[in-house]
Amino acid sequence: MDSEKPNIMLVEDEIHLARGICFNLEEEGCRVSHFETGEKALAALEFEHFDLIILDVMLPGMDGFEACRAVRTLDARVPILMLTARSEDCDRVHGLENGADDYLTKPFNLEEFLLRVKGMLRRSSWYRPDPVEEAYHFGHNDVFLLSYRARTAQGEIDLTEMEVRVLSIFFQKEGQAIPRVELLQTVWGYTTDTETRTLDNFIVRLRRYFEPDPGKPIHFQTVRGVGYRFSRKG
Numbered sequence: 427m428d429s430e431k432p433n434i435m436l437v438e439d440e441i442h443l444a445r446g447i448c449f450n451l452e453e454e455g456c457r458v459s460h461f462e463t464g465e466k467a468l469a470a471l472e473f474e475h476f477d478l479i480i481l482d483v484m485l486p487g488m489d490g491f492e493a494c495r496a497v498r499t500l501d502a503r504v505p506i507l508m509l510t511a512r513s514e515d516c517d518r519v520h521g522l523e524n525g526a527d528d529y530l531t532k533p534f535n536l537e538e539f540l541l542r543v544k545g546m547l548r549r550s551s552w553y554r555p556d557p558v559e560e561a562y563h564f565g566h567n568d569v570f571l572l573s574y575r576a577r578t579a580q581g582e583i584d585l586t587e588m589e590v591r592v593l594s595i596f597f598q599k600e601g602q603a604i605p606r607v608e609l610l611q612t613v614w615g616y617t618t619d620t621e622t623r624t625l626d627n628f629i630v631r632l633r634r635y636f637e638p639d640p641g642k643p644i645h646f647q648t649v650r651g652v653g654y655r656f657s658r659k660g
Contacts, residue, residue, distance in 0.1 A: 478546055494524045527586060528546065
């Protein structure tokens with residue numbers, strides 16, 4: 427990973443699983459702070475910055491969904507990977523709607539987990555905008571990638587790290603049909619054979635932010651059998 431050790435927060439109450447995750451992430455060159463409850467994790471976020479938060483859904487007291495919403499009020503940008511023992515698609519969607527950036531269903535493959543973490547931690551120049559920031563304008567929206575914010579018809583919003591990555595690709599490739607696999611590999615670091623609804627749920631989130639009618643998208647268009655296309659004019 428990066429030369430500077432990434433600082434990861436793990437919120438997991440299953441102690442044996444937490445020990446295994448901590449050991450393997452530390453072997454990969456990360457610093458890991460483990461918390462068994464959402465309440466303790468949020469207290470730590472008040473005074474410490476993390477590069478990634480790994481958050482279990484089933485926690486004592488405050489659950490992972492509630493914790494995720496609370497994290498977003500403290501840090502709008504930090505990537506959040508949710509861990510869930512539930513396989514129902516509605517629970518995954520629920521996590522992504524509450525501000526998570528990806529999810530893994532337990533039990534998960536260790537190699538896949540580490541690849542996912544590396545992808546979410548990646549710091550690449552390809553999605554960094556020019557130092558002199560100008561708004562990217564489309565429809566009734568102005569997006570400021572450098573400062574992770576946007577002005578929309580509904581008001582000003584903060585953008586997460588992963589949302590900025592996705593938007594950067596769409597802006598760079600305006601009008602082009604971008605394959606699902608390209609978006610998943612470039613933004614999340616997925617392997618090519620990974621099937622996930624993360625991307626589709628992310629597009630739903632962007633449509634909710636930026637489309638005049640999210641049910642009839644004109645900017646973030648589905649290209650059947652391929653992936654998605656961004657249209658500035660709609």
